[in-house]
Amino acid sequence: MTGLAVDGDSPQTAAGQSSATSAAVSIRLEDVRCAYGGVQAVNGVSFEVPAGAFIGLIGPNGAGKTTLLDCVSGFNRGYSGHVYLGGQDISRWVPHRIASKSLVRTFQTPRLFRGMTVMSNLMAAPPRQIGETIRGVVLGSWRDEERTNLVHAQSVAASFSLQRVLDNYCSELSGGQERIAELARTLMADCKAILLDEPFAGVSPANRVRLAEHLVRLWQELGVTIVMVEHRLEWIEQLCSSVHVMANGRILASGTMNELRKDRQVLEAYLGAAP
Numbered sequence: 001m002t003g004l005a006v007d008g009d010s011p012q013t014a015a016g017q018s019s020a021t022s023a024a025v026s027i028r029l030e031d032v033r034c035a036y037g038g039v040q041a042v043n044g045v046s047f048e049v050p051a052g053a054f055i056g057l058i059g060p061n062g063a064g065k066t067t068l069l070d071c072v073s074g075f076n077r078g079y080s081g082h083v084y085l086g087g088q089d090i091s092r093w094v095p096h097r098i099a100s101k102s103l104v105r106t107f108q109t110p111r112l113f114r115g116m117t118v119m120s121n122l123m124a125a126p127p128r129q130i131g132e133t134i135r136g137v138v139l140g141s142w143r144d145e146e147r148t149n150l151v152h153a154q155s156v157a158a159s160f161s162l163q164r165v166l167d168n169y170c171s172e173l174s175g176g177q178e179r180i181a182e183l184a185r186t187l188m189a190d191c192k193a194i195l196l197d198e199p200f201a202g203v204s205p206a207n208r209v210r211l212a213e214h215l216v217r218l219w220q221e222l223g224v225t226i227v228m229v230e231h232r233l234e235w236i237e238q239l240c241s242s243v244h245v246m247a248n249g250r251i252l253a254s255g256t257m258n259e260l261r262k263d264r265q266v267l268e269a270y271l272g273a274a275p
């Protein structure tokens, strides 16, 4: 488990205020609760992520962070409470409907189609495949959309420096390339809010810096609202203006990393003992 001390490779990016928030949306959670059998994984979580914010969600293993992201993104719909996106109640919507409202997520383990090339993965990203309507087929407009998708995929790939691996199978990618490819695929959608589950896990130190730069660009240039679960607290500190600490399914504390480092409850939750 990661301690609260900042360690290792020092990030090259700087946190600041997002300058482009016009497209951003807020996310609000209201008393979200989710149990697996007798295990209360999420136990009454409420907080708001303001439009255009980049916030962190940290906590020990088993705290309920992934389950919470699953609830917000619709991958787990067996919860009580409410989730609002830009003021709209999206509670218990299915994932593709939530994605169509521009909230997307990445997973703790990237979910790329490993037997397909990077380009095919980008092209297979669902939300822009709007040509599969009867009208589209009859009018032949799917061809235009296919072309638009291809141009969009090439531009997304270029912005993530993936051109050299576009024809590689995803199974051939390094951990870092896989993360970046997953992020790129996620961004094939018109994304206004993104939930990241441990994006730095399995990424080499050099690629961590690149990944962080991509995240900052997403946030600052595209004005995307970001919630990041991450164990590597140096990145949380660099990237996130505010952080929620989760333990035993609840929010234990919120603040900047500096504030949280002095919080006795937080130290106990992480280290199992007060300093």
Ligand SMILES: Nc1ncnc2c1ncn2[C@@H]1O[C@H](COP(=O)(O)OP(=O)(O)O)[C@@H](O)[C@H]1O
Pocket: 036, 039, 040, 041, 059, 060, 061, 062, 063, 064, 065, 066, 067, 068
């Ligand atoms: N699919 C599942 N079935 C049963 N229990 C689960 C499942 N997923 C998670 N849990 C349990 O829910 C709790 C929270 O897990 P999780 O949301 O994965 O935490 P975190 O992401 O913070 O490590 C843990 O006790 C975990 O064992």
Ligand SMILES: [Mg+2]
Pocket: 065, 066, 067, 108
């Ligand atoms: Mg998790």
